Each structure stands twice: as C-alpha cells, then as structure tokens.
Amino acid sequence: ICAAHWCYEIQAKEPNSHCQGPADWTGDCKKTHQSPINIVTTEAKMNPDLKPFTFHGYDQKKKWVVKNDGHSVKMMLGDGSFIAGGDLPAQYQAVQLHLHWSQEFDKGSEHSIDGKHFAMEMHVVHEKATSSNKAQDSQDKNAVLAFMVEVGDEMNQGFQPLVEALSHISTPNTNTTMKESCLQDMLPKKEKLVHYFRYLGSLTTPNCDETVIWTVFKEPIKLHKDQFLKFSKELYYDEDKSLTMKDNVRPLQQLGNRQVFRS
Numbered sequence: 001i002c003a004a005h006w007c008y009e010i011q012a013k014e015p016n017s018h019c020q021g022p023a024d025w026t027g028d029c030k031k032t033h034q035s036p037i038n039i040v041t042t043e044a045k046m047n048p049d050l051k052p053f054t055f056h057g058y059d060q061k062k063k064w065v066v067k068n069d070g071h072s073v074k075m076m077l078g079d080g081s082f083i084a085g086g087d088l089p090a091q092y093q094a095v096q097l098h099l100h101w102s103q104e105f106d107k108g109s110e111h112s113i114d115g116k117h118f119a120m121e122m123h124v125v126h127e128k129a130t131s132s133n134k135a136q137d138s139q140d141k142n143a144v145l146a147f148m149v150e151v152g153d154e155m156n157q158g159f160q161p162l163v164e165a166l167s168h169i170s171t172p173n174t175n176t177t178m179k180e181s182c183l184q185d186m187l188p189k190k191e192k193l194v195h196y197f198r199y200l201g202s203l204t205t206p207n208c209d210e211t212v213i214w215t216v217f218k219e220p221i222k223l224h225k226d227q228f229l230k231f232s233k234e235l236y237y238d239e240d241k242s243l244t245m246k247d248n249v250r251p252l253q254q255l256g257n258r259q260v261f262r263s
C-alpha cells in the first residue's frame with residue numbers, strides 16, 4: 001500500500017507496523033489550535049452566554065447502524081437529530097457517535113480535567129446545518145459534545161444495545177444494526193448537562209481540521225465495569241485479531257493562546 005494510513009501509538013509501535021503514529025500525523029495535525037487538551041478548571045472563564053443545549057430527535061428510538069472503522073466504534077446518526085443552544089451559532093446536525101478508551105480506568109479519555117483522565121470519552125459529532133453550500137472549512141463547521149465515562153458497579157441500560165453489538169463488529173470495516181435504542185438514554189440526565197467547558201479546537205483524528213467547537217460536559221456517564229471491558233475485549237484494530245482495540249487516544253495538545261470557558 002502506498003500511502004501509510006494513520007494510527008495510534010499502540011499500533012505504530014508494533015513490529016512491522018507501517019502506519020503513521022500521532023507524531024507523524026499530517027494535515028493540520030501540527031497546527032496550534034489542536035485537540036484534545038487538559039482543562040484546568042480554575043483557569044476556565046465563566047461565560048453567561050453558555051446556556052443549556054436543546055436536543056432535538058435525541059429521544060427517537062432507532063435501530064442505529066454501528067461500525068468498527070479500524071479506529072473506534074462509530075454509530076451512524078444520519079440526519080434526524082440535531083442540537084441548538086449552548087451558545088452555538090446555528091443548529092448542528094448529529095452525524096456520528098464514537099468513543100475513545102483504554103483498558104485501565106484512568107487513561108482512556110482524550111481530554112483530561114485538572115490532569116484526571118477517565119476510562120472512556122464519548123464524542124457526538126455534529127455538523128453545522130446550513131442550507132447553502134457556504135464555505136464549510138470554517139472554525140465552526142463541527143460541534144462535538146464530549147462526555148467522560150466513569151466505571152462503576154451499576155449497569156447502564158442505555159448503553160446495552162451498543163455493548164451487545166460489539167461482538168458482531170470485532171474486525172475493522174464491519175457493520176451491524178443495533179437493537180432499537182435512543183441517544184438520550186446514553187447521555188447523563190438533561191438537567192445534569194448545564195455545566196460544561198467550551199473551547200475551539202480540532203478533530204482529534206487526522207487531518208485534525210481546526211473546525212470544532214468543543215463542549216466537554218462535567219457530568220460523566222457511568223458504565224458497569226463489564227460493559228466497559230467489552231470494548232477492549234470484543235474489538236480489534238486488525239483483521240487478524242492480533243491487536244485488541246484500546247488506547248485509541250490522541251496525546252494531549254498545547255492550549256497555546258486559547259481561552260477555555262465554562263457555563
């Protein structure tokens with residue numbers, strides 16, 4: 001294969017791996033407004049414009065298609081759900097939901113809060129809903145809602161349809177259809193979603209386009225340990241099932257001259 005594909009450090013350090021680890025990612029990955037970052041809560045500036053979000057279509061029960069794309073597990077959300085509010089400049093259509101994780105409880109999230117990493121981080125990726133085909137490489141093309149995931153001893157019923165689908169998509173480029181589920185049941189309760197951090201950054205995967213309005217919620221999602229462990233147990237990075245999928249986490253990036261805000 002000519003162009004080496006991008007991958008995470010855990011894959012790049014494998015003998016005979018020909019993929020490009022995070023240090024070699026190209027595109028905009030070496031620019032200065034990158035993600036993820038460590039959020040220092042005492043330096044986050046209160047912003048009264050950061051109102052609660054409104055979630056539209058997040059309560060629709062659907063049989064989502066979910067895939068192993070070789071980097072993560074990704075639920076394809078199509079164009080039914082969208083968000084507004086949260087000081088966003090427009091409505092943003094939900095495109096896909098995916099996660100980042102490790103096998104340990106304290107190193108699977110991409111963002112960290114006061115230096116603390118969580119077991120997983122869930123990203124709900126949205127695109128600005130514009131009618132015209134206005135230049136879409138703008139700084140606010142994407143809005144990602146990021147949720148930290150903690151491990152506890154309670155089953156999270158809302159996550160079961162996703163967890164049960166994992167064994168059907170263990171190798172890259174496989175899809176399956178989940179049992180009926182609704183996005184709302186995968187999120188913390190709405191009233192807990194008023195507190196969040198906000199900053200401008202990038203995709204955490206190549207080409208690391210600096211087009212993302214990031215929202216990192218304070219309230220974590222809680223999964224049972226067995227649900228959490230299924231991700232690194234059932235999923236693989238490669239067809240030969242030689243490397244289980246975990247540590248699909250980009251290293252922290254410099255905040256530089258950016259300000260983090262808080263609601």
Ligand SMILES: Nc1nc(-c2ccc(Cl)c(S(N)(=O)=O)c2)cs1
Pocket residue numbers: 069071072074098123125142144202203204205212
């Ligand atoms: N597994 C893959 N994830 C992406 C992707 C696309 C858009 C975005 Cl915004 C992100 S992230 N991690 O910044 O939320 C990831 C492509 S391939």
Ligand SMILES: [Zn+2]
Pocket residue numbers: 098099100123204
């Ligand atoms: Zn992500």
